[in-house]
Amino acid sequence: MDQVVEFLVSAAILVGGVFALVGSIGLARLPDFYLRLHGPTKASTLGVGGTILASLLFFSWQERALQLQEVLIALFLFITAPVSAHMLAKAAMHRDLKRREDTRGRPWKQ
């Protein structure tokens, strides 16, 4: 395997893995729900993105042709992930979940 491609693939994998982990760390350790909401919706998208990039590179190189199927995963995820975040945020606001005291602004009544 070409060293450069292998490097790129490996790097993409690591980037993806790290961001996936970071997102989940955020989910695990941030103090209130609204903050935790940021972890996955951000980092995980890039986490998946990284692995997808790796996959793209890997298979394109492997097959000696552009393999873009995985882009669809990213596309769908970009379409759907904000919706779940949005809905969960609404749910949290409806339940009037505790937020950190120093949070500025107010959530809306649902």
Place this chain on the structure above:
Amino acid sequence: MNLAILVLLPFLGAALPPLAERLRAPRTALALSAALMPALALALLIGPAGQVFEGRTVQDALSWMPSLGLTLAFRLDGLALLFALLVLGIGLLVILYARYYLSANEKAGRFYAFLLLFMGAMLGVVTSDNLLLLVLFWELTSLSSFLLIGFWSHQSAARKGARMALTVTGMGGLALLAGVLLIGQVVGSYSLDQALASGDLIRASRLYPLILVLVLLGIFTKSAQFPFHFWLPHAMAAPTPVSAYLHSATMVKAGVFLLARFYPMLAGTDLWFDLVTLAGMATLLWGAAAALFQHDLKGLLAYSTISHLGLITLLFGLNTELAAVAAVFHIINHATFKASLFMAAGIIDHETGTRDMRRINGLWKYMPYTAVLAMVASAAMAGVPLLNGFLSKEMFFAETLQSSRLGAMSWVLPLGATLGGVFSVAYSARFIHDVFFNGEPVNLPKFPPHEPPRYMKVPVEILVALCVAVGVLPAITVSGLLAVAGSATLGGELPEYHLSIWHGFNVPLLMSVVALVGGVAVYSLRRWLYTQYDRLPAINANLIFEGRVQALARAATALGNTLRNGSLQSYAAWLLALVALVLLVHLSPAAIDGTRGLLPLDGVALLAGAMLVVAALITAVLHRHRMTAIMSVSVVGLVVSLTFVRLSAPDLALTQLSVEVVTVLLLMLAMYFLPVRTRMESGVLRVSRDLLLSVVIGGGVGLMAFAMMTSDFQTISGYFLDNAKPGGGGTNVVNVILVDFRGFDTFGEITVLGIAAMGIYALLRDLDLLSARSDSVGRPWARDAHPLVLVTISRPLLPLALLISVYIFLRGHNLPGGGFIAGLITSVALLLQYVASGVEWVHRRMPGDYHPVVAVGLLLAGVTGLGSWFFGHPFLTSTFDHVHWPLVGEFELASAMLFDTGVFLTVVGATLLMLANLGKLSLLDDKKGGA
């Protein structure tokens, strides 16, 4: 002459009276219609009777169920002839009697029908030449007597009496059946002929005691022998013609008939002697003594019947030929005098309106003619000389003297016999004196009584005339019949005996005298005896029996409720405990062969497995927090999908994932109507029981899984891998199996899905459910029903998802995918529209009834399968071809695709039918709330 027809006639005749009744025939015509067939039968009997008197046995057989050994075989020998004559003759008299006995507003047609049924059954019993056929008719007599006894079904006593008789005799019948089957086993045939000839074989058999006990159980219950006698007095609740018939010549005589019939087969052993004699003696005494204390006219007769049956039984038990002949003789005599007595009692009941002897007195004045008849009959019953009862009783006394089986105790038999005679005389005296003399009637319901209609007396007259005729001229009247009957009973030559009134001064005569004198003496002491008797605690067999039965039924209900306690938890525990038992007993670690190499375990798998374990445990532990449990179950589902990915099952992973989503939607829909939390309600004991079951079953299944995975095996799967492409035209073997190799499974499976959807639709229709008005933390629901972002995103997602469905569908045959998964994706996309925009919005845009979609899907799959018929192939044979389209290139067309389309449509239709209708539920609720 066909004996089968003879037996059949009464059964056929049973149809006539109801028919006549329907035609509104007058009572006499009704009676005539009933009498027609028995009369015909009697007439038909004349021919074969002649042959019998010539010493031949008339036999006749039709095949019925030869595999069972059940044939319609009939025989007419002397014994059968005797009984046939009694059954038919007395039966006819009873019909005549009943014509006058039954009042105009009673369902006489039905009565006669029952009576004729009974007559036919009885005739069958006595003429059967096949043991099974005999049992069949035997049980029929029980059944038809049940109907007869319960004829006045509005009376509680009649119902209870009928049930008691049926229960007791039914039990006996079952025992008899068992006995007969054993006889058949020993003899190797159910032919009565052969069985009679195999007496020695049977008696020598290891099974003999059992056979004897079983058969005797049948006999004793039927002929009311102690201790099974108690049903008989209560059968008196029947109309009197029935009593006259059942308890003189027929029903109870069936028992003693069988004693006679089986005499050559079973008699002659000490066991026979002990059992039969003992029962007979006990019955004789008990019945005779009890008869004296009855105030009910029919009650007295009932107990006297019991006593006389005991006498006959005792005679058969003595194991001597002469005694058997005497028994047969007494059967005849008892039939005549007892039938006439019952009829007389019926007349008295009919004319006075009561049967209580404490009120019926001095009837001589009012109905002297009847009185004479009754007195003659009673005298016969008491064994007064010049009447038939005397002759047989004499023989009885004589035979009791002969027996030496009891050794030094042999004197007990004649003593008992004499004692029985004493009581017999006493109650006969009571019947005469109390009823016809003894002062004036007391407070009769009908007063003054007078003679009954002319023809009501005819049957009594005939019977009484017979009593006298036999008593005076036995040699002329009865000896011929008795001879053939006796020899048939013994199955051989008759012993020497003389039927004459005078045998000279001998011990039996002395016993008769003692009986007469003693009887009169006892009767004169009656008042003292009654007061003594009244001090005894009253025993009402009816109440006791009914009480027992009720207690039994209650116990049965209680036992039933204990086992079937209405608790699903306990039912499921039984089921699972059974499984646990199977595993505990049969599963051992030795099942692990370990012939197959293990796959390496990597960290990812380990951690994923750990996740699954944790999630499953969370679900179990936290199941009371329902939402949490749903989520942890989702995690389990996710890990299972990933496991499928890891273990080379892409199709399964896809299916599992999409099913997972639909399931969550389903659960969330349901949660709207279900409580959010489960209460803690299982006790420690139950929880530990359940834990034990889970550990055993879970562990067992896991162990089996491990054993299976670690051992090699031979499988047919190579065939699928080899033939998927050449035979099924696809490279995705799983899919080819689903739509081709095992397409029938899939056909069934989508049917299941379709049915489930239908069933769910049916369940949801007009379901009243209260939805939660606020969420689990008590907050009112949010206002925003259709969030903008969700709505807007759901729009483009629909065509996109459909595109993916098409993609997944088309590639299914060659790569992971197929109709199921495509269908589920489409369903989810459509459901998303429901979730985002609501039912009404969606249904404005597409038809909301998914029944046709399911139907079309199923039909498509089915019709595709049928298509192969036209090419001469079986259902679901697939065909495929590669078509070359210009521009497009190679394109594969397979009939399996069409089948898969059916699958697709069914999945979409069924899923939406389920969930959309579930979603509509709240709509109903809202409307209700708004109204």
Place this chain on the structure above:
Amino acid sequence: MEAMVAIMIAVLVGTGVYLVLRARTFPVILGITLLSYGVNLFVFISGRLALDQAPIVGRGPATDPLPQALVLTAIVIGFAMTAFLVVLALRGQGETGTDHVDGDADEGGQR
């Protein structure tokens, strides 16, 4: 790997059994679901485990396809049955006013 899968199956079946024995319809539904997972896996592994051997012709060694087809059928049937049970639970709630499996209206209207 085999041991891991066996443990997974054991835990799924065990928890499923435990939940099926609960007194309310909801845990029973969960129990049936878990039990199905476990049992489906059990059927699945009856074809033995194989890594990266998807049963697609022309892609090298392939694992046993038959159990996969069976499990697919079982999954769909299981879904149909679960759905029915869920709706039946609702019907029970509607007609008896409680979600107890025996319909004992011990606390009718509790919510």
Place this chain on the structure above:
Amino acid sequence: MEHLIIAPILIPAFAGMLLLLEVRERQPLRRLTGLVSALALIPVAVGLYLRAAGGDILVYQLGDWAAPFGIVLVLDKLSALMVLLTSLLALPALIYASRADDKRGANFHALFQLQLMGINGAFLTGDLFNLFVFFEVLLIASYGLALHGRGPARVKAGIHYVVLNLIGSALFLVALGLVYGTTGTLNMADFAVKVRELDGGALELARIAGLLMWVVFGLKAALFPLYFWLPATYANATAGVAALFAIMTKVGVYAIARVQGLAFLDGPLAGLGRDALWVLALLTLLLAAIGVLGARRLGEMVAYLVVMSVGTLMAGLSWGSPEATGAMLYYLIHSTLVCGGLFLLADLVARGRGKLGDQLVAGPAPAGRSGLAALFFLGAIAVIGLPPLSGFMGKVALLQTVPSPLYWLFLLGGGLLALVGMSRAGSTLFWRATGDGRARRLDRPRLAATVLLLSAAPALAIWGESVLEATVAAAAQWAQPGLYIEAVLGGGA
């Protein structure tokens, strides 16, 4: 190729699908479709039976794939007999239900047809997993049918029925996993061949597979301690449905007979679980008889009679001789039809008694009392096993072929308990009537359907020999698994 073999599955299947297509709820059209299908099944079943009676075992290879790779339907005398029985039961049951009961919920006719499809499929299939699929078809349809109509009691019974059967299905899958995991096949005949070659751990697993199947089939058949769901479910089901359900327990009995006859008659697992089945069958018999005695509703009583018949049958089957199995099959036919008829009768009685329904308490006499009483008397005699009806023949046949004192005691004793129970019931319902009930006339088609089913009792007695010969022949064929295996694996028809 004999397409007729699959007709008993396809006719109701297509009828069911067409019924689904009919969305406008035109009840007459639906009834017509259902009845035509049920009617059509009878000549088909008769034809199939006649084919099978010739002695050949016919095999239908679905998708033209030879066994053991594809699924096969197998028509031998036993399966033909069961299919015929189903068709004979279905028509009267459907006629009865088509009077009005079918309108008490949605999709009745479609469910009914698909239920028939499932039952016939279970009888005909020669593949274990396919048997599972058809079990599920008949179960899911039966769930729908059992819950047809409304009412808390029905729902409660339904939940029990459904949950237990779901557990049963899971267990069945475990058994199937074991079957495949040890023998590598799903075809019954092939399994029978391969299971004989097993040893060691695989044999142990196969044994457990067999025992688990017994548990599952025993649940369907309603053996002790797995019958507890039945009385409530059947007693609460709509009459026509309950009547059809009379065959459902027999599916379990059939399945045990089928698998046992093929795989466990000889070989290393000969007589697998037979002793346990024997004991459980006797207990079932006894407890069900007690249940009959203690029943408080007529429907419940009949349901217990169904359980009782299962105990009787299973004991006969587990005795193991072909003769006993032949007798058992005769009794199976008898008890199915008569119990079906009694369910209908119970409903007729209940209808005439207003609010009291079929509770065994004194009340107004039902309309058409004497006719119903006569029918009840007839049915009771038959079901208890008193002469001269089919029950007696069946019992005698069983007693002759199962010479075990214990069995005799339980069978005869159970009969006595049933006699006491039924005579009490009959005398309470028909004799202790407090005045006449509503003057409504009996519905003639309903009555006709009831009579049709109950007339099986005299018919089976009169032509008993032919039927018994047929069942004995079926059992003889059953006892020679080699024939079946040869037919299925030896190339097929």
Place this chain on the structure above:
Amino acid sequence: MLAIALPIGFGLIVLALLLNLYRLLRGPTLPDRALALDTMYINAIALIVLYGIATDGKLYFEAGMLIALIGFVSTVAVAKYMTRGDIIE
């Protein structure tokens, strides 16, 4: 190089999954758990994609795509349940 990067990648993602599970367990609120589940789904996609690379095959791509496409529907349903109770109205 890839031989090292892949296991590390797997490790990171599995670690992420475990953290998600921790959050699911911990809660403390329902939205937290739902969020954790949602994140798990997303991480599962990454896992599947990586697995595709590791096995040098694209058979599992559809699984990832499926999660991306419809996985969010369950989260949406849960969220909708929490706000409206009735997810299809």
Place this chain on the structure above:
Amino acid sequence: MSRLLPFPMLSLLLWLSWLLLNGFSWGHGLLGLVLAVVLPLGTRPFWPNVPRLRDFPKLVRFVLVVHWDIITANVVVARLILGSPRKLRPAFVELPLELTDDFAITLLASTISLTPGTVSADVSEDRRTLLIHALDMDDEAELVAQIKQRYERPLKEIFEC
């Protein structure tokens, strides 16, 4: 044209997706085309208000900008997450909307959620205001301005004018 292709953008997206999935070949090109036409037509009723795309190049630019933002901000957010949570300055921000088209608003909300540090939490009923939760906010006005400038304006130009 509009009757056959009510949503040209969607059709394009579908066609491209199809080709992505199946790889390019004439057959799939044709099949994809058919699907790209048929599917939007079939789902037409589900899309009552047709968003009109005015400026395609700008859309491409917008997409690229968003992707860039995602990548850069991801690093920022990662640091925030891994750092001490105490330092975070979370806030709810109300963003007044200029967009009026539902689709455009949704796109904006999604973009905000996708880009790190912000999640769009709600849209007001009158669709005039967007509620945003920010992970770490310096200054409200700055954030609002940045969003408006970077996302809302291009979107307005792409879909409305």
